Structure formats: C-alpha cells, structure tokens
Amino acid sequence: MLYLVLDDTEVEVTWNIGGDNTVLLFASKVIEIRANGNELGLIYERFSNIPMPINCRIVNWYGDIAKFIIANLFNMKESF
Numbered sequence: 001m002l003y004l005v006l007d008d009t010e011v012e013v014t015w016n017i018g019g020d021n022t023v024l025l026f027a028s029k030v031i032e033i034r035a036n037g038n039e040l041g042l043i044y045e046r047f048s049n050i051p052m053p054i055n056c057r058i059v060n061w062y063g064d065i066a067k068f069i070i071a072n073l074f075n076m077k078e079s080f
Contacts, residue, residue, distance in 0.1 A: 002039040004070065005032040017042060027070040034060045043069060 004013040006029040015023045017038050035043055036058040043059075044052060050065050061069060 001035070001037060002043075003034040004030050004066075005034075007031040015039070021074050023070060024074055027067055030066045030070050032060060032062050033066040033069060034058060043073070046073065 002015045002023075004015070004023060004026055005011075006013065006026055008029060013023055013026055040057075040059055047069065050061070050069065053059060
C-alpha cells in the first residue's frame with residue numbers, strides 16, 4: 001500500500017496497484033509517503049534516482065522526493 005500524508009490537512013490518502021489514479025491530484029500537497037508491499041516494489045522497480053534503503057519492508061520518503069515519486073509514478077508508459 002502507498003500512504004500519502006498531505007501538508008494542509010494532515011490527512012492520509014491511500015493507494016494500491018490497480019486503484020484509482022486520482023492520487024495525482026494530491027502531488028503538490030504531499031509532505032510524506034510511506035510504501036510497503038507491491039507498491040514499494042513498484043517504486044523500487046520504476047525509480048533508480050531516489051534514495052532507497054535496501055531490504056526494508058516499509059519505506060518513508062519526505063518533502064520533494066515524496067512529491068517527485070507521486071508526480072512521476074503515473075507518468076510511466078505501462079498502466080498498473
């Protein structure tokens with residue numbers, strides 16, 4: 001699952017592979033994302049240019065890196 005924490009409301013939004021891609025609407029408001037499971041695997045697979053710990057089951061990204069992941073996760077050619 002992918003969890004998004006938004007800056008103005010401190011609300012958590014969640015997303016799963018195969019889910020609705022409306023999380024893109026929140027990209028500019030994201031201050032933190034937390035990924036695990038298949039969604040973490042997808043981020044590991046799609047991004048080589050961001051800091052990533054190895055062998056972690058849950059990973060958090062903050063600030064600009066979190067915004068970058070959300071803004072670009074759905075810009076990939078393949079849909080999921």
